[in-house]
Amino acid sequence: MKRSVAKGLNIYFILLYFVLLILTATTAMFFASGNNTEGIISACLVVVTAIAAFYVIMVLRTTVSERILWNAVQIGTIHEQYMNQWDYPYAILTLERTVLWYNQEFKKLFADVDDLEEKSIEELLGGIKLQKDGRELEEKEITYNGRYYFLRLNRVQIEDDEQAEEKDGLDEHVKQFYTISLIDITREVELEQENLDRQTVVALIYIDNYDLVFSSMEEGRRPLLEAMIYRRLNDMAAELGGILTRLEKDRFFLIFPHKALLKIEEGKFKILEEVRKLNIGNKLPVTLSIGVGIDEKLEQSQEYARAAVDLALGRGGDQAVIKNEERYIFYGGRTSGVEKNTRVRARLIAYALKELIVESDRVFIMGHKNPDLDCFGSALGIYRGVTALNKPAHIIMGGPHPAVMDLYRRVVEERDYADIIIDEEQALDYTDENTLLILVDVNRPSICESSRLVEIIKNVAVIDHHRTSVENVGKAVVSYVEPYASSASEMVTEVLQYLTERIKLKPVEADGLFAGIALDTKNFTIKTGVRTFEAAAFLRRNGADSIRVRKMFKNDMEEYKAKAQIVASAKIVYDTMAIAEWVSGMDNANAVAAQAADELLDIAGIRASFVLTKTPEQVNISARSLGDINVQLIMEKLSGGGHLTVAGAQLKGVSLEEATAKLREAIEEFTRGSDRE
Known part of the structure; x- marks a missing residue:
């Protein structure tokens, strides 16, 4: 700054000197036009005037320069004193992030450091990483010595006038440095955490297999087991400082303060294991599904809790799911689901699906991308059920996949199956407000054969045996997701038996369903229950042939x-x-x-x-x-x-x-x- 001011003053006084000199010379020339005496006088006048002007200008230049420079120094000192009075740490850093200048609060913050100058700010802050990409501004919250600070790192550029003139103002001749400020926000963070701790968390607790467990034990022991379950849940509620209420025989409602959530998370919801270990003669272990909802509004917390427990049930139960506005968090879920011996739900789903089909003008059946035999076989089964209700149906598949090529050839060769397999574009042409889409062997829109159709079609039904993930078809009118089932083909076989009376499958359809079950059970060796064999027996009675099915699994x-x-x-x-x-x-x-x-x-x-x-x-x-x-x-x-x-x-x-x-x-x-x- 001093160099720039001095340069400006020099130019100013040089111009002033030449102006006075020119005026004096002009006056002398005017008088010199008379005689020699006057010419000599004029010349002397020019010399004296020039000397006097030079002396006056030099004295004036020194006085003005000193005054301007003194004012500049005073302003800089005042500015420095002003920054030292700031009640938060402030420092100027080099491009290498080392300390160049700091105020008193910055010095107090790092009082244990002897010499702050040329120290790296990242080292001073305990290894906190700051920006490296040259951004002009970075703001973040940090912790230092047990307190919270709002850090603001700002890049400052100052153009050097001399270099800009000499080098035509090129960017590489721009001076840069950083300023950093640290605002103590500990009180604000503590108040925010205190407000969060006081929020009410809602939890819904379901006993997954209540009827199965209690029906598997002596009647006299049932009240004792029920009391033990309730005792465990009550102890958990007391530990959390919450209130537990029983809604139904197998459902509970729990509210507790948010500050207790960390305690139950650190224990990874040990209540799941505690209840599972209860055994007083019950042949099956008791499993729980827990849904926890977190939000500022209590009613929204309840909605989140309901969505979380539904997801836990859809993933097979025996787990806890926490849901807030941003994400889901899962605990447990490491055990397999327990097969339900009753077909009550299959019958109810069949009735609901039948009503949807009857009310629809057209039905599309779709599985996942790269379909396998379970996907294609269950689609064929649903196709037969829809046509039995006298409704037009189509299977959406982009093209024959090698995994289902043998079954696909048999389908397209059948006269009754002409034009039943269509692609996405054809389906879009047929779609209207009264179209029903049935998804089989999939519940995630992103891996469906056409995720676009899932978005467009209003009425969607899902039949799947995969565990429900965070991404699912939330708008499904009918959702039949049973993770304990061996395959989608098993589920479809059961539904078909209640969809219409005395349904008659064609051999290719029976083979497709049988092949789907055989594929997902590894020829009836894995995840095979009583209902799996019952479904296989039904398919055998309807024309499924194990020899034809085995040919589908042959490799070259x-x-x-x-x-x-x-x-x-x-x-x-x-x-x-x-x-x-x-x-x-x-x-x-x-x-x-x-x-x-x-x-x-x-x-x-x-x-x-x-x-x-x-x-x-x-x-x-x-x-x-x-x-x-x-x-x-x-x-x-x-x-x-x-x-x-x-x-x-x-x-x-x-x-x-x-x-x-x-x-x-x-x-x-x-x-x-x-x-x-």
Whole structure:
């Protein structure tokens, strides 16, 4: 600044000197036009005037310069004193983030540091990382010495006049430094936390299998078990400082202060395990589904709690779900669902579905992308049920997939199935206000054959056996999601028996449903219950042939070699899990990978298997387990899903090595049990 002021003064006084000199010379020339005496006098006058003017200008220049510079120094001193009086820490930093100047409050904040100058601000703040991308402003909340501060880092630019003139004002000659201020917001944070702690949290607690548990034990012991369950729940409510109310025989309502939520989260909802361990003669363990809602408004908290408990039930029960405005948090869910022996719900769903079909003008049936036999088989079953009610129906499928090619050929060769399979564009042409969409073997819009149709069509029904994820068809008019069921084909077979009287399946439809059950149960060895065999028996009576079904699972030589290659390349991790990588060029890569994952489970000691398949578009992961490891929870960490024994995920924009690293990280989190699930 001093250099700029001095330069301006020099230019000013030089111009003033030349103006006076020119005026004096002009006057002298006027007098010189007379005679020599006057000329000599004029010349002397010019010299004296020039000397006098130079002396006056120099004295004036010194006085003015000193006054201006003194004022500038005074202003700078006042400004510095003013910044020292600020009641919050303030400092000026170099481009390297080292301290250049600081006020008194900044010095007090770091009183234990001897020399603050040239110290890195990040080191002073305990390793807090600040911006590195040259942004002009960064604001963030930090903690230091147990207090909260609002940090404001500002980049300042000052153009150097001399350099700008000499270098034509190029950007590299712009001086930069940073200013940093730290506002103490500890009181505000404490008040905000105090307000949050006082909020009321709503929880809904359901006993998943109340009727099954109590019907499996002696009548005299039932009141004792019921009292023990209520005692455990009451103890939890007292520990949380809340109030527990019984709504129905198997449903409870709990409210407690938000500050107690951390306590129950740290214990990972140990009430789930405590109730599950109760045994006084009951043949089945008691499991709970808990939904917790958090919001400033009490009524909204109740809505969140209801949505959370519905999600917990849709994921198989025996877990807790916390929902707030931003996200869901899951605890538990590591056990398999318990099969219900009663078909009451299947009958009720059939009646509700029948009403929807009868009231609709047209019905679309759709599964997930890259359909398998369970998806296509259950779609054929629903098609038969809709046509039995004399309503037009179409199956939406983009094209024949290798996994269902044999069944697909049989369908298109049947005369009665002409034009029943359409694509998305054809379906959009037929869609109107009175169209019904039935989703089978899928409850996530993003992986449906056409997510666009899910958005457009108002009336949607869902029949699925996969655990419900956060992303689901929330607007479904009828939702039949049973994670304990072996397959969607089993569920559809049961619904068909109540949809119309004496329904008659065609052999291709019966084969498709039977193949779907066989696929998802690994030929009736995994997740197979009484109702699974009852459904298979019904299909056999309606023309299903096990020999024809077995032909659908046959592989050619190339597929067989590929499976052998995958199994041979597998690596064992955590002693009980197998991971295999495969770069595929085959059309039915996913089906081959899934079969290889199944075969890896046949190896002694392997409890879970993961096969990663690299395709041009993405990396697909097929996950399988024998039931004691919930592969769905692992796949959900990779934005996938499925159910306890069969799950999968798709990773886009990553290499095979990166996908394997992400999978190992997800497995490690699950194995440690350090996460919330």
